Structures are given as structure tokens and as C-alpha cells.
Amino acid sequence: MKILSIETATPVAAVALAEGDDVSVVEASNDMHHVESLIPTIEAMTSERAWSMSDIDLIVVDIGPGLFTGLRVGVATARSLAAALGCAIAPVSSLEVLAHETVEQADRWVVIDARRREVFAQHFHASRALGEPRVMSPEVLGAAAEPRSVLVGDGAQRYRDIFESAGLTLLDDPLSPNPAAAIELVIGAKRSSGIALEAIVPQYLRDPDAVANFHVLDRFQR
Amino acid sequence: MTTGRILAIESSCDETAAAVVTRDLRVLSSVVSSQIALHESFGGVVPEIAGRAHLEVMEPVIEAALREAGGSITEPGVDAVAVTAGPGLIGSLLVGLSSAKALCLAWGLPLLAVNHMEGHLFAAQLEVPDLAFPAVTLLVSGGHTEFIEVRGPGQYRLLGATIDDAAGEAYDKVARYLGLGYPGGPALDRLAQLGNPKAISLPRAMKNEGLDVSFSGLKSAVIRAVDGDPSLAIEDIAASFQAAAVDVLVIKAMRAVDLVGARTLVLGGGVAANSELRRRCAEEAHAAGIACALPSMAMCTDNAAMIGAAGWHQFLSVGPSSLRMAANPSWQLDMERDA
Ligand SMILES: [Zn+2]
Numbered sequence: 354m355k356i357l358s359i360e361t362a363t364p365v366a367a368v369a370l371a372e373g374d375d376v377s378v379v380e381a382s383n384d385m386h387h388v389e390s391l392i393p394t395i396e397a398m399t400s401e402r403a404w405s406m407s408d409i410d411l412i413v414v415d416i417g418p419g420l421f422t423g424l425r426v427g428v429a430t431a432r433s434l435a436a437a438l439g440c441a442i443a444p445v446s447s448l449e450v451l452a453h454e455t456v457e458q459a460d461r462w463v464v465i466d467a468r469r470r471e472v473f474a475q476h477f478h479a480s481r482a483l484g485e486p487r488v489m490s491p492e493v494l495g496a497a498a499e500p501r502s503v504l505v506g507d508g509a510q511r512y513r514d515i516f517e518s519a520g521l522t523l524l525d526d527p528l529s530p531n532p533a534a535a536i537e538l539v540i541g542a543k544r545s546s547g548i549a550l551e552a553i554v555p556q557y558l559r560d561p562d563a564v565a566n567f568h569v570l571d572r573f574q575r
Numbered sequence: 576m577t578t579g580r581i582l583a584i585e586s587s588c589d590e591t592a593a594a595v596v597t598r599d600l601r602v603l604s605s606v607v608s609s610q611i612a613l614h615e616s617f618g619g620v621v622p623e624i625a626g627r628a629h630l631e632v633m634e635p636v637i638e639a640a641l642r643e644a645g646g647s648i649t650e651p652g653v654d655a656v657a658v659t660a661g662p663g664l665i666g667s668l669l670v671g672l673s674s675a676k677a678l679c680l681a682w683g684l685p686l687l688a689v690n691h692m693e694g695h696l697f698a699a700q701l702e703v704p705d706l707a708f709p710a711v712t713l714l715v716s717g718g719h720t721e722f723i724e725v726r727g728p729g730q731y732r733l734l735g736a737t738i739d740d741a742a743g744e745a746y747d748k749v750a751r752y753l754g755l756g757y758p759g760g761p762a763l764d765r766l767a768q769l770g771n772p773k774a775i776s777l778p779r780a781m782k783n784e785g786l787d788v789s790f791s792g793l794k795s796a797v798i799r800a801v802d803g804d805p806s807l808a809i810e811d812i813a814a815s816f817q818a819a820a821v822d823v824l825v826i827k828a829m830r831a832v833d834l835v836g837a838r839t840l841v842l843g844g845g846v847a848a849n850s851e852l853r854r855r856c857a858e859e860a861h862a863a864g865i866a867c868a869l870p871s872m873a874m875c876t877d878n879a880a881m882i883g884a885a886g887w888h889q890f891l892s893v894g895p896s897s898l899r900m901a902a903n904p905s906w907q908l909d910m911e912r913d914a
Pocket of ligand 1: 691695716844875876
């Protein structure tokens, strides 16, 4: 089975291709230039393996939580590829992928930077999630996490001072979800078939800002 | 083997649209999914809501457009994919551009990144194939008020523009002030037809100077007039505002026509659906002995067929875009500027 995995939940965009044990990963962008770099990276990687796009059987895509701009690029790309190729598509959670990569750390919080002084975070023990993914301030997370937990992800690094002064330990690596780990997660959980395209939407965890693009409205409303 | 067709995708603001257009600019399908209901209660387009909505309907809209033209999403039967790459809301543009690139890679087809404004300039040609050049296009929408000389595909000159609010913005704001909801332009237009356009005397800003226009003063003048006389009928306020706004647009449009010796006056953009603006443009063009192209409502507002038309022009004259292309929310159309 030939698998393409797309990762765009953080400022790092990455692509993985896998066929059995033969797995390759390429970082497409590390500065939010996802729309520019994603498709050219997929094109280069597939042609290096001499895959035709129509050979692809499954597309795995990270649906977040994460940065909305990146998720839009990843999810739109994955959905349109799956539709045009007529292949299967499977979503993964960014937090679950990071948890999968750090499964040897029994008790941990996976933390992704949500900007605006907030993080997306979820508590895991071994391969089990202990709660739902949530958006919260680093201070709230610092108070909620117990000292035996380690923190992992770019959100943990960003608010390192807050977490360390709360007595918590940080893992320096990984910062961003690895699209190859996403493939392992999907195959391991046997959730790679029968998922409708319409069900593939980003996990936002935050309501849209209800601010209309109508900058002078307030002045006018008197 | 070429099919002589391209798929076009538009998602720059609050309409998700896809169309299939032939090389001779016949529209085989044009599907538009509007988000107006989602933004209504906010009184304007909410960028994050727009971005989310585009993502959910993009493939269904593309599939519908392909099916209607006799293809399918796995067997599209097109030669290229054209997509709006700007200007517009970044979160909205990214969805269409990402989808378009993905389709190009999956189908092995070239990408055509199109400027949304150029799409508007081509819209009239989809309905008036023998349009006589040079033309003056009055592009009026919630985001734009521009007078552009079009000598042919790719040959544009910006003659004048608003120096503050767009005409559609002025309509929406006055409509909101009058409690007409969002989008307020059509409701204001209907009310205006029942009122006396001379009930309030309103300024025609910059009427005698150049080809630029200004609408912010008009909006304030409406508010002052209503505050000064609370007994004014809403129909009369609407009619007076509409008369002043349309007056300014038509005076400047005809001045632009004179300046370049245009053979056709073309209307484009959402406000081109306004009944009074259409009536006055047709009247003035007729009086000046030139043609007036008034595209249908569906072609005036945002749609993908116009992106397909601009896409064909680009395909034949410039060639495909790179798959590395970025979205550009403030992409200025390449135009000569003077006047
Ligand atoms: Zn438009």
C-alpha cells in the first residue's frame, strides 16, 4: 500500500511517503510557507520514488488542532487530492501524533502553540488520552499539570519560562508532529478506510473571531 | 489530447465557485455557493468564518461544476485549472489555491493563477462576445470602485478610483444605518425605487475634478440629513442617496468614455446589479452613441466563469503558473496608471 501523509498544523509543513517499511519524510517549509511548498514537495518526493500520483492508495492528513492557516492548506490539499485520485483519506490529530512519538514517556502533556498567548493541549498516559484536547493559557496548563508530567511540543517550548517556574519538565524534541508517525498511528489503529471526504475538517477548538471585515462599521453605528 | 476546456475556481471572498469554460469563452457550467447567510448577523464578511466555509464546500462545488460539464472529479476532461490567487481574504484564497494545486498535481495539468480583478474585467465578454474595444469598465463592488480602460485582453489602464470607501461599502453602510440588514445594497435599491430622489439635497463629491471618486462624505451627509429631520421617509432617504451615488459614478464613467474614446461602457462587480446604475449607464451610453454592456447579475457578482475567461487569456498569452505560487491578498492588477 502506498501512503502519502501531509502535516501542516504548525509553522513546519512536512510530507511523508510510505510503502511498507520504506518510509521517507521531507520538511517542506519551516516558516508558514505551506501553500507554496507543499505540492512541489509532494511532486518531488513521488517522482523520486517513480510513483505516479494515481498509485497512491491512502492520504493521511493532520487535522489539528494547530494554526488555522496551515490547517486550511493541508486539509484542502489532502481533500482535493483524495477526491481527484479517488483514494482513501484518514485524519489524525496533531496532539495524538506527538503523543505517539513520545509514548515511552508515560505521563505527558502534548502542547501546540495556538498563538494569542494560548496553547492547544492534551494529557496522555502511555498510548491513552486522559482528557479531550483543549485550548488554554499556558498559566492554566502550568497549574493543571502535575510535576510527574513532561511537556512536549512547540507550545511547551514557547512558554518554557512559565512551565519551568511551575516545576515542570520539558522535552526538547519533537516540536512538530511527524507525518511518518501519523501514518503509523493510522495503520496501527486500523482507521484507514471508509472515511467520507466531508468528515475531514480541521479541529479548530476555537470559535471564529466574529469580527467582520468592515473596519469602519463602529464609527458608523454611533 | 486537448479538450479546449478549463476548470476555474474562485474563493477570494464569501462565494465558493467553480466553472468550466471553453476556449471560445462559452460557460459550460458555473456553480456558486454563497455564504451570505453565514455572515448576515455580523453585518459584513467575517474572514475566519469565510475560510472555514470554503474548506467544507470546495470539492462538492468543483464536482458539481465538472459533472454539469459532462466530466467528473476523477475524469475532469479539462486542459488546465485556473484559480484566483488574489486579491482577497488570505484565509479564503488559500483554500481555492491549495485545492487547485492539488488537482493539477493529481491530474497532471497546468495551473493558471488568476487575478480576481482581471476576472471581473472579462466577465462581460462571456455574455457579450463581440464587445467593441476600447471599452471603459466601471468596476463597482463592496471592495472596489474603479474606472478602467480595456483595450483588449491584458491591456488595461486605471483611469480613476475611489479615494476612500468603495461604492458597495457606502451602500452597505447606509443600508445598515437605515436598518436594512446585510447585504444592504439590494434592499436599499428596492426602497429607493419607491422614494423621491430629490427629497434630500446631498453632495456629489469631486464631481468636477478628474476621474477619482469619494463616498465617505456622502454617507456622513445622509446621517446629518436624517438627524436634522427625523420625519424623513426611509424611501426618500434611500432614493436621495442612490441618486447621489449613481450620479457620481455615471458622470465619471462618461468622462472616462470621452477621455479614451471608448466604444463600449461595461459594468462589473456586485453593485453593477443596481437597477438605477444600470438604467442610467444604458441611458447615457445611448445618448453618447456607444454600446453599453450590462452583464447579468450572476456575471456581475463573484463567480468562477470569469476566472475561467481570464484563465484562458493567461494560458494562451503568458502560459502556466508555478506550483510554488503563493496567494497574494493585495495583488494589484498589472495596469498602466495615469489619466
Ligand atoms: Zn469580486
